[in-house]
Amino acid sequence: MSRGRGAKVLKAYLCLFVCFTTKALHLELVSDLSSEAFLAALKRFIARRGRCNRLFSDGGTNFKGAQRELLNNMKYAAEAEKMDWDFNPPSAPHFGGLWEIGIKSVKTHLYKLVGDQVLTYEELYTVFVQIEAVLNSRPLCPLSTDPNDLSVLTPGHFLTLAPLSDLPEPDLSNLSMNRLSRWQLLTRLHQDFWKRWHVEYLNTLQQRTKWFTPADSQLSIGQLVLIKDEQQPPRRWRTARVVDVHLGKDGIARVATGRTSSGILQRPLVKLCPLPGQS
Numbered sequence: 001m002s003r004g005r006g007a008k009v010l011k012a013y014l015c016l017f018v019c020f021t022t023k024a025l026h027l028e029l030v031s032d033l034s035s036e037a038f039l040a041a042l043k044r045f046i047a048r049r050g051r052c053n054r055l056f057s058d059g060g061t062n063f064k065g066a067q068r069e070l071l072n073n074m075k076y077a078a079e080a081e082k083m084d085w086d087f088n089p090p091s092a093p094h095f096g097g098l099w100e101i102g103i104k105s106v107k108t109h110l111y112k113l114v115g116d117q118v119l120t121y122e123e124l125y126t127v128f129v130q131i132e133a134v135l136n137s138r139p140l141c142p143l144s145t146d147p148n149d150l151s152v153l154t155p156g157h158f159l160t161l162a163p164l165s166d167l168p169e170p171d172l173s174n175l176s177m178n179r180l181s182r183w184q185l186l187t188r189l190h191q192d193f194w195k196r197w198h199v200e201y202l203n204t205l206q207q208r209t210k211w212f213t214p215a216d217s218q219l220s221i222g223q224l225v226l227i228k229d230e231q232q233p234p235r236r237w238r239t240a241r242v243v244d245v246h247l248g249k250d251g252i253a254r255v256a257t258g259r260t261s262s263g264i265l266q267r268p269l270v271k272l273c274p275l276p277g278q279s
Contacts (some may be wrong), residue, residue, distance in 0.1 A: 001121055003182070009118055014106060014128065015041045017049075018099045020056075024155035025102050025135045027128040029121065035065030042066065049159075052083070058096055059087045106131055109196045113189050123186055130190040130234075137164050137235040138201060141275055142224045150239045150261055152224065152275065166235050194234035202228055205273040219245055219256050219272065226273040227260070240265070240272070 001008060013033060017026040026049060028041040046052070057063045067085045088095040110131070119127065136159065139152035156164035172180065172188045173195070180188055205226070219225065219242050227238040240258030247253050257266045 003120055012121070012124060013037075014103070016099055016102050016106070017045050018102050019155075019158070020098065022155050022158040023098075023140070024158055025132055027106065027132040029125045029128055033060075033062050035062045035069060038062050038066045039069060054084045054086065056086045056096065056099075057088070058093060059090055063087070102135070105135060105197065109193050112196070113192050117185070123182065126186055127189050130186075131193055133164050133166070134190075134194050134197065134234055137237070139226060139237055139239075139275055147222050147241060150224065150241060150259075152237065152239060164235055166233075169233075171233075190234060195230070198232075198237075199228075199230070202226060202273045205276065206270070218253050219269065219274065221245065224275060225256075225258065226275065227258070227265075227267060228271045228273065240267075242272075 001010060010031070013030040015028040015030045015038065017028070018024070026045055028044060030037045030041050063085075064087070070083060070085070093100060106128075110127075114127075133156070136155040139154055141153050143149060143151035143153045143157075151163075154163060156162075169187050169191075171191070172184055173191060175184075175188075177185070177188070221242055221244065223242045225240055225242060227240055229238045232238055238260065240260045242256050242258050243264070244257040245253045246255040246257070253269060255266060255268055256272055257264060258272070
C-alpha cells in the first residue's frame with residue numbers, strides 16, 4: 001500500500017467493464033473480492049462513464065451480493081433508475097467471452113511485465129489506466145469513406161470524441177530494469193505492454209486458413225490497412241490506403257503499395273493488416 005521498508009504487501013484484483021456496443025474497456029483496481037469492493041468500483045465507473053441500464057457478469061458471490069444491495073437501494077426509486085443484471089449459468093465462463101478476452105489481453109502480458117515487481121496502489125492503478133488507454137486505441141474501422149482520409153475509428157472516440165492522446169515520454173527499452181526510477185519503471189511497463197500487445201493484435205487481423213483455394217482476403221485498391229511497425233510509440237497506429245496490388249506470376253499478390261501521411265511506400269502483405277471486419 002506504500003513504499004518503504006517494512007511496507008505491507010496486499011493482493012489486488014482487476015475489475016474490467018466492457019461496452020457491448022463500442023467494445024470500449026474500463027479498468028478498475030479493487031482491493032478484495034467482496035461485494036462492497038465491487039460496488040465501490042461500480043460507483044467509480046458510473047461516476048466517470050455514466051449509468052448503464054443493463055449489466056452482465058458471471059455468477060460470483062460478490063456480484064450477486066452487489067445486485068441485492070442495488071435492488072434494496074432502488075426499491076423505492078423510479079422505474080427509469082432500474083438497472084437490470086444478468087448472470088451467466090454456473091460453470092459457463094464461455095458465456096462471457098466478450099469480457100473474458102479483455103481480461104486475457106490485460107493479464108497475459110501484465111504477468112510477464114510486472115514479474116516479481118511489487119507496485120504500490122497508486123503505481124498499479126496508473127499502469128491499469130495506461131493499459132486501458134492502449135486497448136481503447138485499437139482501430140475498429142475507417143472513420144470515413146473518403147479515400148484521402150487515413151483516420152480510423154477507435155473505442156476511444158466514443159469516450160472522448162477524439163483519438164486518445166498521450167504525454168511524450170523517452171524510450172526506455174534499452175535500459176536495465178534495475179537502473180530505472182519508480183516513475184521510469186511505470187513508463188517502461190507501459191511501453192513494454194504496447195510492444196507485446198499491439199503485435200499480437202495485428203497478428204489476429206492476419207489469421208488465414210490454409211491456401212488450398214484462391215484467397216478471398218486479398219487487399220483491394222482503396223482499402224485502409226494498418227502497417228506493422230515495431231518503432232511506433234504507444235497508441236500510435238500507422239495507416240495506409242492501398243493504391244496498387246502487385247500480382248506474381250501465379251496470380252497471387254504478395255506486395256502492395258500504399259499511401260501514408262508521409263508519402264508512398266511499398267510493403268509485403270505480411271506487413272499490412274486489414275481492419276477488423278474487412279479481412
